[in-house]
Structures are given as structure tokens and as C-alpha cells.
Amino acid sequence: MEGEAAYGFIVNVDAQGSGLLSDTEKPEMRRRLYDVTGTAFEQAGIRPPRLYQEDRGDGILSVLAPDVPPARIVGEWVEQLHQNLRESNRDLRKPLRLRVGLHIGRVTPDAYGRSGRAVDLACRLCDCGTTKAILAAAADAPLVVAVSDRVHEDFVLPGGRWVDPEHYRRHDVDLKEGRTTAWFRVPGRPAPPEPPESAEAAAPEPAEATAPAGAEDTKAGTPPRPPAATDTMGRFVQNIHQHGDGEVIAAERIETLNIDRRGGGR
Incomplete structure (x- = not known):
């Protein structure tokens, strides 16, 4: 029902470096973005109406119904997305590289889409400087995943199929809403690379x-x-x-x- 908030698992996906693509290159990037993410949802057994999606130009916002097990996203969906990206990027000069932000919380639907502080946090984690810096430092990796502290505590730490708590690293990040804790993983690596210390800080003024x-x-x-x-x-x-x-x-x-x-x- 419109306007009635409900809990949902939020997945925000953005393409790294999309601003460097020309107008003729972006349609192909978007086609591949929907292909690799959509196939991963299918492989994890998640389909509409349990899956709601909004187009974000160079990204996709997805909200999952409360009955979708979050561990299935943290484990199986992330792993399938990683493998789909590896296959899609094979022999490409400009590989598709994605940032993913995961959070859970109250989401309010209306005629225009989905909103709520939980949606904001998933988007902020996906787009923050630390997430971008980690993927930039992992030059051969197609994917970085940033999860909120709540998702890490409730769904990563218990472990499970394709869920490896030891592969995550904690960083405190500065978002528009304030400083918060997030956990990062680069699939295919035992640990994500360390981002530069200045990833969330403004560059100092030249002397x-x-x-x-x-x-x-x-x-x-x-x-x-x-x-x-x-x-x-x-x-x-x-x-x-x-x-x-x-x-x-x-x-x-x-x-x-x-x-x-x-x-x-x-």
C-alpha cells in the first residue's frame, strides 16, 4: 500500500567510472549492468513481486520483500554477481566494475518509488569515497561490496553459504548524515586492499x-x-x-x- 512503511533489504548498485563513458558507450554499459545483476537475482531465486527495482542511470536500486532471506543476498547473490561480471568482462577493453551497498530497514513506497533513511544509507555506502577507493585499489577486481554495520552483525558474522566473515574489513566512513561504520569485501580476495587514508577527507589546500x-x-x-x-x-x-x-x-x-x-x- 502506498505510503505504508515496511522492512526490506536494500541493494544499491553503481557502475564505477561511468562518467568517463561517452554517450555512445553508456547504453551498452547499462545493458550489461542489468544483465549481470538481473541474472544474479534469477540465479538466487529472487523475482518480482518480491523484487522491486528503480533505474538510477548508471545504477539500480533494488528493494526486496521481507520474506527474502538477507543471507541469500549477502552470500549467493553477491557470489553469482561476481561470477557474472567475470564472464561478461572477459576480453573487454573497458570492463564493467560495480560498487554495491547493502542495508536493511524501513522503506516507504509511493507513486514515484521508494524512500527512507535505510534507502539513503545503502546509497551513501555504495557511493562513499572509501568504497570507490577500495575498488580503484583492487585494479583487477570487478566488484566491491559495502555493508552496513547492522547487516554485518546480523547476516555476515553468522556465516553461511558463500558468506565469509573473515573476508570483510571494517572502516569508519564520513557520510552526509555523519560518521558511521561499514564493512567491505572484494569477492575473489581474502581481504580488500587498504584505501588511502584520505579517501573520505578533502584534499589539503596547496601550501x-x-x-x-x-x-x-x-x-x-x-x-x-x-x-x-x-x-x-x-x-x-x-x-x-x-x-x-x-x-x-x-x-x-x-x-x-x-x-x-x-x-x-x-
Whole structure:
């Protein structure tokens, strides 16, 4: 019934690097995306009306009925998807590589689709920087799976057919809703590669170049920096090129003071 929330298992799938494809390449990518994911659902025995799907352009949002065992998705569906991708990508110059986000929670249907915080979290896990960085680091892998802490605790840790808890690794990720814990797996590997530490952090601002000592600042109205003292065998020598009268201020004790008054004041 429209507007009545119900629990469901949420599967969000996105294609990695789809933004780099041309308009002529994207239809083929989408055809293969639906083929490998749809075949995996068939192989796992999950079909409409127990399977609801929304097109997301370069991805697919799927919501499963409450009577679908979540362990079947975490185990059999993920494994079938991995094998389907391997077969589909064979000998291709541009292989299809997918990110999958898995979560469970309340989902509200309406005339436009499905919504809810659980849907948001599955999509965020699929699209977060850590998920992208892990798949980028696993250069030969076609798939990365990111599961919520709840899915990991309830359906991964107990194990089961094609469910290997030891193949998952935990990372704390920063999402729009805040920091949360997620678990990652790259099928075909005993453990996912470590993402760069900066996967969820913004790149630091580039440092300003330091002008040579004594050089004039390029900003208008800024006086030139005083020439630096040099350390010679423990004795500090201050070199001054004077262009007027004034004081000499140094942070260290000066053994030798050389003053060039050419053109300066008397």
C-alpha cells in the first residue's frame, strides 16, 4: 500500500567510472549492468513481486520483500554477481566494475518509488569515497561490496553459504548524515586492499610558495622582508643593504655587522 512503511533489504548498485563513458558507450554499459545483476537475482531465486527495482542511470536500486532471506543476498547473490561480471568482462577493453551497498530497514513506497533513511544509507555506502577507493585499489577486481554495520552483525558474522566473515574489513566512513561504520569485501580476495587514508577527507589546500629571504612581497603595500642572518661556525653575521636611516633588529646575537651605505643616508 502506498505510503505504508515496511522492512526490506536494500541493494544499491553503481557502475564505477561511468562518467568517463561517452554517450555512445553508456547504453551498452547499462545493458550489461542489468544483465549481470538481473541474472544474479534469477540465479538466487529472487523475482518480482518480491523484487522491486528503480533505474538510477548508471545504477539500480533494488528493494526486496521481507520474506527474502538477507543471507541469500549477502552470500549467493553477491557470489553469482561476481561470477557474472567475470564472464561478461572477459576480453573487454573497458570492463564493467560495480560498487554495491547493502542495508536493511524501513522503506516507504509511493507513486514515484521508494524512500527512507535505510534507502539513503545503502546509497551513501555504495557511493562513499572509501568504497570507490577500495575498488580503484583492487585494479583487477570487478566488484566491491559495502555493508552496513547492522547487516554485518546480523547476516555476515553468522556465516553461511558463500558468506565469509573473515573476508570483510571494517572502516569508519564520513557520510552526509555523519560518521558511521561499514564493512567491505572484494569477492575473489581474502581481504580488500587498504584505501588511502584520505579517501573520505578533502584534499589539503596547496601550501603557498615561500619567497627567498630578502625578496620583496608581491602584494602591493607589503614592505620587503629583512635579509636573513647567516650562521657561520656558530657566529651570526647580519648583512644590511641600507637605503635610509633606521634601526637594525635581529633575533640572534650578532658577531659581525656589515652595512652597505651606498646610495643611503649619512
